[in-house]
Amino acid sequence: ETGVTQTPRHLVMGMTNKKSLKCEQHLGHNAMYWYKQSAKKPLELMFVYSLEERVENNSVPSRFSPECPNSSHLFLHLHTLQPEDSALYLCASSPSYRGGTGELFFGEGSRLTVL
């Protein structure tokens, strides 16, 4: 199994739908992250969890709701999204969110299209 697995890889949803993105890491890491990647824009950090507690929320609209039930799983719940939310959503993990080499291990991403 790859280190960080994201599902689904592609998602198309209407503005009134509710869906969830799932991330699972098999690396034994304590920190997990959600990033948004839009065309010609830098990677934007959305949420950080350390030992299942949220440690960072970068002013993300409430239509995005993260959940971290344990250190191996991370969800991003989506509801009443806007077309501008269409992007690649990347999950990442690291041994800890402070210290160490700082290396992030990314999943391949979930490509979201909001109609």
Place this chain on the structure above:
Amino acid sequence: QQPVQSPQAVILREGEDAVINCSSSKALYSVHWYRQKHGEAPVFLMILLKGGEQKGHEKISASFNEKKQQSSLYLTASQLSYSGTYFCGTELEDFGNEKLTFGTGTRLTIIP
């Protein structure tokens, strides 16, 4: 504040060398480099810390000029497998990954 990468895109023939720059207007604590191939996950290449030495990874190396607040990524004798988008991420202090800010990337295309 996000770092500025240059160039935005570059096309090289196999075997040629490339340099990608990452600059900040503020004093940096560290610079991280990642490569993302089309449709794949970004992959960590290396991290350079303030006061640290130049790093190397096979034929890919990087330097960190603290005076200029700039890091440069060097790809020598480029191979087809080097194609992808290279991102730098910067930290202003040792705050941890939640303060890592990425540039918009440099798209590198290697042609035979």
